[in-house]
Amino acid sequence: MLEYVAEFVGTMILIIFGAGVVAAVSLKGSKAEGAGWIAISIGWGFAVALGVYVSGTISDAHLNPAVTLGFAAIGEFPWNQVPGYIIGQILGAIAGAVVVFFHYYPHWKVTPDPATKLGVFATAPAIRHTPSNFIAEFIGTAVLVFGLLAIGANTFSEGLNPLVVGLLIIAIGLSLGGPTGYAINPARDLGPRIAHAILPIDKKGPSDWAYAWVPILGPIAGGIVGAILYTLMF
Template identity: 60%
Template sequence: MTGTTLTLFSEFLGTMFLILLGNGVVASVSLKKSKAEGAGWVAITMGWGAAVALAVYVSGFMGPAHLNPAVTLGFAIIGDLEWAMVIPFILAQVAGGVMGAVLVWLTYLAHYKETTDQGAILGTFATGAEIRDNTANVLSEVIGTFVLVFALMMFGQNSFTEGLNPLVVGLLILSIGLSLGGSTGYAINPARDLGPRIAHQLLPIAHKGDSKWEYAWIPIVAPMIGAALAALLYMVIL
């Protein structure tokens, strides 16, 4: 592979692993007759933290391992990524999100057949607000993504033992999930929501309901706003 192709593949592969392991823990907790059924929010946030760390380990040697359009936008704003690469990165990330969601569905195929709660099924693919309020939901996603992107940028100002950085990023995701995720499920990543939501729309999932596209703009737009604000603050400070 050429350098650019390998980098884009790393974004696809890393995002696929991210969604497979992240949405996988949601499916494990939410679907009927799973061994982890009912394990709760702490299990989900811990699973997502581990998913991010492992996805970065899998893909980081091939590229920057953004795995998130909001992160890509933020680093483009501060000059750490060529603007010409932003759209290709995002397309690779969304495609990885779709593939990861398909793999979750295949992994838990029998459990989807046993689950009739349409909201629980959609929750194994995409995010949603516990209290639907557009202003509050946007603010929640903006704040969560601001914390994510600003922290990632500031991590670059620190020296970590070689190989430790992905674990620190995973800890960041765990912290955001535990502290800020209770409102909207902390998408903080447009590809994390859009890719799996596309998969939910297209797959022949047993007992599935509506894909809730009327909400889908929030986990796309709000994280991009949060990332831009984080980048602007970073440039002011440094």
């Protein structure tokens, strides 16, 4: 049970810092407004590293259903713990998004574009082409899980592993994140999207549920394939 709570807390921290940097860069009146994609990519990298540090002493610090399912698919994680991990991750993501909403409370009203407000919570493609969007999420998550398994194999630097994982996230964001905003994590997209749908955000617009399946199924498929490829190669 404590492992599920740790996944909740770690994922909440992940979203507070990750969605928080998007809000800082995107919302009107923020002192970081316009800081750009590099700031967002670095912010998400640190967000993941901090989430892993917070939860890693109690849980396996997956913070991501695609990681949980990918590891389970190759026998690196017990299937009976998968539901608890995923529920904790999604609930933690919702909670983190709620914190970001209140932290930036006055900025929602002065930000006129509904898509910008949604973009703080959930991903959207730069060019909406569903097959390509799915492939981008698939590739990004396959690289993520492949990289996590490689990092985990290097036990000589266990204390630094969360920072290395953060660097992996930054690299994915800078190199592969442009087409879709790189959810690479179903909880990271679904949880905040649910929060966007239920929170009283001023003139927020729709939550784009027609696209929501892409950052869920793309990362799940990519995570499983990335894990299998790693086991086949090493």
